[in-house]
Amino acid sequence: MLLDVRELHAYYADSHVLQGISxxxxxxxxxxxxxxxxxxxxxxxxxxxGLVRPRQGAVRLRGADLAGRPAHVVARSGVALVPQGRRVFPDLTVRENLLLTARTGAWTLERACELFPAIPALLPRRGAALSGGEQQIVAIARALLRDPTLLVLDEPSEGLAPQLVEQLGAVLEQLRASGVAILLVEQNLALALRVAERVYVMNKGRIVFEGKADALRDDPAVLHQYLGV
Ligand SMILES: Nc1ncnc2c1ncn2[C@@H]1O[C@H](COP(=O)(O)OP(=O)(O)O)[C@@H](O)[C@H]1O
Ligand SMILES: [Mg+2]
Structure with a gap:
């Protein structure tokens, strides 16, 4: 087991937002x-x-409980996040964005450029000058340069044109084949089913479905009730 999240509860002030996520x-x-x-x-x-401190529950990575540990500790233990909205630093160049948090390991800038042939031409540009699709490439490459065992992506397809979502799917399939574990948060059902072997569906802070991607595909009630499909 790589990541084992058990009965996680989290609040924003008095609002009980996560109600026992496993x-x-x-x-x-x-x-x-x-x-x-x-x-x-x-x-x-x-x-x-490690960006929100859970009030209860465990977040185990290869057995070590990281719940409540600060983000830099979690990052060092091999979890890399591609945050919702990309969060590429606007005032830094792409090269700086990529190398600021890079670690030495299997993922080098050269290897990232093989996966994303668009990167070399972007290296001198400032984050603020990138399109949404370019930002997404930089955000994923930045996470890979942390040499993660687990890559967590929060709605990477958000705001991307269909053709770019298609390219994103191909990249994530390639990454899966390369052996990095992936936790993909999505609202795009087709992308999630393409990339993931197993899926969880959340509603109001709880898991309301878990199973193989095929099982979700064949469950019109869950698709309708929780995903509006
Ligand atoms: N910083 C915050 N402060 C207070 N409430 C928040 C905050 N962030 C999210 N929420 C609330 O927590 C709930 C879950 O939000 P979120 O985790 O962002 O959902 P999702 O990513 O699935 O859209 C929502 O009701 C949202 O309004
Ligand atoms: Mg979100």
């Missing part, structure tokens, strides 16, 4: 978390990576 990601597995706006997906991610 989910697992095995080594080299790709898992998706689906759910509508406000379901608690980003808060779940934030609690996993």
């Amino acid at each position: 989910l697992q990601v095995h080594e080299q597995e790709a898992v998706a978390v689906l759910g509508r706006n406000g379901a608690g997906k980003t808060t779940t991610v934030a609690a996993i990576v």
Whole structure:
């Protein structure tokens, strides 16, 4: 087991936003978390990576409980986040964005450029000058340069044109094949089903479905009730 989240509870002030989230990601597995706006997906991610302190529950990475540990500790233990909205630093160049948090390991700038052939031409440009699709490439490459065992992506397809979502799917399939485990938060059902072997569906701070991607595909009631499909 790579990531083992057990009975996670989190609050914003008095608002009980995560009400006992349990989910697992095995080594080299790709898992998706689906759910509508406000379901608690980003808060779940934030609690996993140390940006929100859970009030109760465990976040184990290869057995070590990281719940409540600061984000830099979680990052050092091999979890890299591609945050919702990309968060590329606007005043830094792409090169600086990529190398600021890079660690030495299997993922080098050269290897990232092989995965994303667009990167070399972007290196001298400032973050503020990038399109949404370019920002997404930089955000993913930046996370890979942290040499993660677990790559967490929070709605990477948000705001991307269909053609770019298609390219994103191909990249995530390639990454899955390369052996990095993936936790993909999405509202795009097709992308999630393409990339993930197993899926969780969240609603109002709880997991309301968990199973194989095919099982969700064949469950019109869950698709309709929780994803509006
Ligand atoms: N910083 C915050 N302060 C207070 N409430 C928040 C904050 N962030 C999110 N929420 C609330 O928590 C709930 C879950 O939000 P979020 O985890 O962002 O959901 P999702 O990512 O699935 O859209 C929502 O009701 C949202 O309004
Ligand atoms: Mg979100």
